[in-house]
Amino acid sequence: MILKLAWKNVWRNRRRTFITISAIAFAVLFAAGMRSMRAGLEERMLESIVKDNIGYIQIQGKDFWDDQILENGFYPEDVPVEKLLELKEILGLEKKLESGTLSSTGMSSRGTFILSYDQSEAAPEKIVNNITAGNLPETGKQEIVLGEELASYLEAEIGDTVVFLGQGFQGATAAGLYLLSGTIDMHIPELNKMVAYMPMSDLQEYISAPNLITSLMVEVKNPDDVDKTKKEIQKIVGDDYRVMTWSEMNPELKQLIDSSSAEGIIMNIILYMILTFVMFGTILMATQERKYELGVLMAIGMKRRKSMVMVAIENVIISIIGALVGIMMVAPIAYYFHYNPIVLQGESAELYENFGFDPVIPFSINPEIAIDHATVIVVISMVLMLYPFLVIRRLKPVDAMKL
Amino acid sequence: MSVIKTIDLTKVYKQGDYEIHALDGVSVEIENGEFTAVVGPSGSGKTTLLNAIGGLDEPTSGSVFVNNEDITQLKGNQLIDFRMKHIGFVFQAYNLIPVLTAKENVGFVMLLQGTPEAERDARTTELLEAVGLGDIMKKRPNQMSGGQQQRVAVARALAPKPAYILADEPTANLDSKSTENLLDIMARLNKEEGITFIFSTHDQRVIDRARRVITMEDGKIISDERRGE
Ligand SMILES: Nc1ncnc2c1ncn2[C@@H]1O[C@H](COP(=O)(O)OP(=O)(O)OP(=O)(O)O)[C@@H](O)[C@H]1O
Ligand SMILES: [Mg+2]
Numbered sequence: 001m002i003l004k005l006a007w008k009n010v011w012r013n014r015r016r017t018f019i020t021i022s023a024i025a026f027a028v029l030f031a032a033g034m035r036s037m038r039a040g041l042e043e044r045m046l047e048s049i050v051k052d053n054i055g056y057i058q059i060q061g062k063d064f065w066d067d068q069i070l071e072n073g074f075y076p077e078d079v080p081v082e083k084l085l086e087l088k089e090i091l092g093l094e095k096k097l098e099s100g101t102l103s104s105t106g107m108s109s110r111g112t113f114i115l116s117y118d119q120s121e122a123a124p125e126k127i128v129n130n131i132t133a134g135n136l137p138e139t140g141k142q143e144i145v146l147g148e149e150l151a152s153y154l155e156a157e158i159g160d161t162v163v164f165l166g167q168g169f170q171g172a173t174a175a176g177l178y179l180l181s182g183t184i185d186m187h188i189p190e191l192n193k194m195v196a197y198m199p200m201s202d203l204q205e206y207i208s209a210p211n212l213i214t215s216l217m218v219e220v221k222n223p224d225d226v227d228k229t230k231k232e233i234q235k236i237v238g239d240d241y242r243v244m245t246w247s248e249m250n251p252e253l254k255q256l257i258d259s260s261s262a263e264g265i266i267m268n269i270i271l272y273m274i275l276t277f278v279m280f281g282t283i284l285m286a287t288q289e290r291k292y293e294l295g296v297l298m299a300i301g302m303k304r305r306k307s308m309v310m311v312a313i314e315n316v317i318i319s320i321i322g323a324l325v326g327i328m329m330v331a332p333i334a335y336y337f338h339y340n341p342i343v344l345q346g347e348s349a350e351l352y353e354n355f356g357f358d359p360v361i362p363f364s365i366n367p368e369i370a371i372d373h374a375t376v377i378v379v380i381s382m383v384l385m386l387y388p389f390l391v392i393r394r395l396k397p398v399d400a401m402k403l
Numbered sequence: 404m405s406v407i408k409t410i411d412l413t414k415v416y417k418q419g420d421y422e423i424h425a426l427d428g429v430s431v432e433i434e435n436g437e438f439t440a441v442v443g444p445s446g447s448g449k450t451t452l453l454n455a456i457g458g459l460d461e462p463t464s465g466s467v468f469v470n471n472e473d474i475t476q477l478k479g480n481q482l483i484d485f486r487m488k489h490i491g492f493v494f495q496a497y498n499l500i501p502v503l504t505a506k507e508n509v510g511f512v513m514l515l516q517g518t519p520e521a522e523r524d525a526r527t528t529e530l531l532e533a534v535g536l537g538d539i540m541k542k543r544p545n546q547m548s549g550g551q552q553q554r555v556a557v558a559r560a561l562a563p564k565p566a567y568i569l570a571d572e573p574t575a576n577l578d579s580k581s582t583e584n585l586l587d588i589m590a591r592l593n594k595e596e597g598i599t600f601i602f603s604t605h606d607q608r609v610i611d612r613a614r615r616v617i618t619m620e621d622g623k624i625i626s627d628e629r630r631g632e
Binding site for chain 2: 001005008009011012292293296297298299300301302303304306396397398401
């Protein structure tokens with residue numbers, strides 16, 4: 001009965017209900033929309049910089065991070081891989097071997113960073129998908145792919161020969177001629193200027209260190225739990241190895257993401273403050289306007305508690321409708337910009353490029369974002385309900401009904 | 404048998420430095436089945452008296468007995484319950500809950516009391532027919548005239564079978580035809596069902612219909628006159 005009455009009350013001042021619902025809906029739209037954008041950016045940063053490159057967690061030889069020389073690498077056989085894979089949090093391990101060298105063609109030369117992939121596994125999607133011309137190198141054929149910009153700097157065309165010259169394992173000289181089989185765009189401009197890819201066994205041969213790797217990249221189930229997972233891994237692999245999380249390997253990125261979320265939080269607080277005032281305004285008006293009626297209800301026998309429940313239900317109905325409308329509005333927008341990311345222009349584009357990734361912002365479609373913001377708003381409306389509660393508590397029918 | 408008995412009722416409002424004695428030692432008894440008008444100039448204390456005997460407002464001193472129970476001793480929810488069970492109210496205006504239909508408004512108090520639906524339905528229909536509104540049961544207050552609204556209010560006040568009905572200037576916002584109509588209904592319910600009515604008014608035509616007229620001035624009863632039929 002109270003529920004029915006509340007429901008009817010909600011629709012009685014349609015215009016005000018509509019205004020309140022819109023205010024809430026737009027706040028959800030705004031807050032969740034902004035958050036989706038930021039989260040999308042973060043997801044993208046994590047995806048392109050962390051997941052596809054350094055990994056969320058790496059297992060390295062204990063001195064490798066401070067002194068990135070091949071001599072600080074290790075052999076995968078020495079690591080209790082089976083035991084690691086038993087951890088629920090670990091989805092997989094990927095061997096990594098990387099080495100610096102000098103690449104050159106007849107025209108010019110440049111310091112180059114050779115990355116490798118484990119050719120015994122299927123070639124990683126991130127490499128296959130990022131090939132912009134030509135093909136992946138075939139194992140044992142002395143083939144490589146180069147970052148797009150590196151290739152054009154060296155003026156190397158597909159089919160051309162590139163000379164690699166550098167230091168191999170334990171003082172050996174590393175030298176080799178390689179055929180350019182393709183170019184790759186890593187979506188990180190810095191990397192495109194200096195990266196080369198080859199199958200792992202070819203690289204091991206080039207540096208004269210069969211089986212050597214520089215790190216094991218750990219694929220984790222839940223990126224938010226890396227700190228805990230790191231400890232578990234460290235326990236298994238022991239002191240000869242150093243386990244590092246992405247934020248330890250790339251503190252700048254961590255900082256960028258943190259400051260971006262801090263900025264987002266401040267904006268949301270401001271937004272919520274405005275919304276709180278708007279909502280308080282309507283609740284204040286609605287309560288004042290209905291004092292007389294609440295007085296009548298009380299005079300004829302409605303207890304205060306019931307009136308409070310009624311007003312509470314009205315509020316919850318309005319804020320939930322508003323929140324749902326907001327979620328419904330933000331969903332298609334987030335979906336659209338997830339698949340058609342905003343492409344930045346000019347200065348801001350440069351900023352992102354300097355930071356090492358493409359200036360596009362895909363929105364996140366994580367449904368938790370909209371739901372979280374909707375929840376915050378419903379909670380705000382609950383808190384604001386204290387006002388009508390207070391009014392009802394103090395209400396005296398005689399005073400309320402003075403004409 | 405007296406339904407209402409007040410003993411030396413006073414109500415003092417402090418306004419800055421001086422006091423207003425809205426009720427100044429009012430002792431009055433109202434018998435079962437009376438049809439009583441409380442009259443007097445504006446500010447004489449009519450509303451204050453009705454509020455006190457309706458348990459809507461606390462007197463400064465004195466007691467109000469309703470069916471031999473001193474309602475000035477009741478607190479909070481007890482008082483709300485008491486009002487719901489024993490007293491029917493008709494206010495000057497805006498009596499009804501705007502979002503409910505005539506029928507729902509009449510049934511509201513019974514609903515609060517937990518009366519079963521079948522019984523509620525029968526009684527609301529009966530009551531609305533009794534006040535001559537059998538045909539507008541589904542209308543909302545804003546679709547009714549002021550007179551119709553007041554009749555619905557009377558029906559609502561009657562619904563829980565109260566000991567008496569208090570009406571503070573029930574006709575103040577009505578035209579003369581609606582006033583007549585409402586009075587006819589109240590008089591009939593009083594005569595046929597023996598329901599006790601106490602109402603305040605300024606309207607001479609309403610005063611003429613009362614069978615007892617209590618006149619107030621400056622918070623005191625200055626005359627109390629019973630008339631025959
Ligand atoms: N809440 C209040 N605060 C201060 N004074 C009040 C209050 N309510 C009533 N009064 C005073 O008490 C006196 C009696 O008021 P009351 O409303 O009972 O008069 P009334 O006879 O009903 O008048 P009316 O015919 O105008 O309705 C008046 O002088 C009024 O100003
Ligand atoms: Mg009055």
